[in-house]
Amino acid sequence: MRRGVVLVLLSLLLFPTIVGAKEAATWEQERMYFIMVDRFVDGNPDNNDQVDKDDPKAFHGGDIRGVIEKLDYIESLGFTSIWLTPVFENMPDGYHGYWIKDFYEIDPQFGTKEDLQELVDEAHKRDMKVILDFVVNHVGPGHPWVEEKPDWFHDELPIVLWNDQEQVETHWLFDLPDFKTEDPEVKDYLIEAATYWIEETGIDGYRLDTVRHVDKPFWEDFVEAVRAVDPDFYLLAEVFDPNPQYVAEYDDLGFNSITNFTFYDRVAKTMAQKQANVDEIDVAASYAQTFFNDPNQMATFLDNHDVERFMHVAERGGAESAERRLRLGLFALYASPGMPIVFQGTENAQTGGADPANRDMTDFPGNEDLQAYVATMNRMRAEYPVFATGEQRMLASEDGMAVFERRNGDDVALYAINMNGEDREIQFEVSEVGEDTRLRGLLFSQLVTEKRGTFTIKLAGESANAYIVEESEVNMWTIGLLVIAIPIFLTGLVMWKRRCSAN
Incomplete structure (x- = not known):
């Protein structure tokens, strides 16, 4: 059981949670x-x-x-x-x-x-x-079937009212002979x-x-x-x-x-x-x-x-x-x-x-x-x-720039677009995405970290970037320390038990 916990922690350290599993x-x-x-x-x-x-x-x-x-x-x-x-x-x-x-x-x-x-x-x-x-x-226009198989086609009438579904289905689209698809x-x-x-x-x-x-x-x-x-x-x-x-x-x-x-x-x-x-x-x-x-x-x-x-x-x-x-x-x-x-x-x-x-x-x-x-x-x-595969929601929008989330369960990514001709930045709460996370840019290098519970994304005019959500550096250090500390603790526990048994 202990070995399993250590392996799980090691895997989290070596392979942090990143959106995009195949x-x-x-x-x-x-x-x-x-x-x-x-x-x-x-x-x-x-x-x-x-x-x-x-x-x-x-x-x-x-x-x-x-x-x-x-x-x-x-x-x-x-x-x-x-x-x-x-x-x-x-x-x-x-x-x-x-x-x-x-x-x-x-x-x-x-x-x-x-x-x-x-x-x-x-x-x-x-x-x-x-x-x-x-x-x-x-x-096609002028098809010989119009004369050879007249029962196969609707009467030659134009679509005048495009919000009339009967006309849309049974009248001719321009000069194209319209099949009578209801005929067996x-x-x-x-x-x-x-x-x-x-x-x-x-x-x-x-x-x-x-x-x-x-x-x-x-x-x-x-x-x-x-x-x-x-x-x-x-x-x-x-x-x-x-x-x-x-x-x-x-x-x-x-x-x-x-x-x-x-x-x-x-x-x-x-x-x-x-x-x-x-x-x-x-x-x-x-x-x-x-x-x-x-x-x-x-x-x-x-x-x-x-x-x-x-x-x-x-x-x-x-x-x-x-x-x-x-x-x-x-x-x-x-x-x-x-x-x-x-x-x-x-x-x-x-x-x-x-x-x-x-x-x-x-x-x-x-x-x-x-x-x-x-x-x-x-x-x-x-x-x-x-x-x-993810659902979409808009996290923030201001002055021609917006940031969106795509989420499928625990699988999360973001993307931001600045349609303004000038450089812009936009902020949103870290809690919208998940605590102890950071954003890593995909199209160009950009690391967005939390400051006072807020993410701030900056983009040049008329540009965009997508982001994967990964564990924050602080959280990664915590996991790293745990990976080191737990084996030491377990080793010390075993040695202590041996000493107790010897006494």
Whole structure:
């Protein structure tokens, strides 16, 4: 018993309690890289039949082979999964992949089934997951099925009232023929197509497009059928709406994750601006924790192919500091609750306004300093899982600077962001974190110790840092003295007993 106590004390001395113990990876711990296949890398020029790089709405040559060639690059940035825009055969000019013509064929512009299988196999060799985009709401404009199978589609009516759920689900999204997903024949066709690719290639998940435009009973049947094929199959639902109360209506349909447009609306768009309101991070987290079963499973992002690039918005507030704000945005993305998704080119500070300007080809080799920062963010998430699993609360906020706690049981970390252009400091009570503790900076060397029961964090203008919580130096000395004193005491006790016995 005595030896056990000594060993425990020795272990505490040699390995102080530090936030970040490794644990089995789950989906909230994924770090996802989003690829618009046609605008990524041209790995096979032989399939460029429709390429016209001068037309922003035409094919530009990116393909599955190009993604394969860049897997090592994506892995080097620290991403654990990739999400690809749809690779199925599209109607003419469907470079983005969302105008599907044939759900059972790969578009020749993107490659072949063999290319897709090789991509999945090569990704899995690197312990990376492959997520395909899948569309069930509509087909491409001018699809022959509209005349051949008219009973498969809703009447061609525009969505006029976007707060009318019936219109959202049964009217056409622009000129896209809207599937009658409540029809059993249509439902069976789409579900069979979805399960076909799971069984055929071993992909790991689907990002499901335009989820709010499809009736909820369809999704319940879809989820059940997919999970019957692969119980661990990942399903990410795109519900394009910033209202968390509305989006939460889809939270009990069986999806693993839902896109967090509230985070985009409240945090990403805000942090791209100068003198941003850092309290919006707390607002977004509070909404997620209020309305959703597991806010850490929500998919968060700074931008994507449907909205302006973060850098484009940031440059409007001053090009000279735009990249600094991008780094702050990335920091908030990785430190906040939710699974982070990074759109291709963000690691290179790629800019671009609304579609199609936000979909330019990705530049390589790109911005190596920013790539290193993204790799650091991914490493922080990997080494300190509390940033993926912990609850969040704001400890203090003042004059454009705030400090937040992420806590999962005894696993605790903090992060602080200063959105002000000037140096700032912020204080909070040590008791908020735990007595006899200190804070050690992760992104740059910074040791924060207690003074009169208070922690004070200082940051330069437009900067951020994350902190692990560890035992204070005083507490460590106490443990050290105990480790030394207890064996001496025990030895003295034994010798005393021997002397008593001898007498």
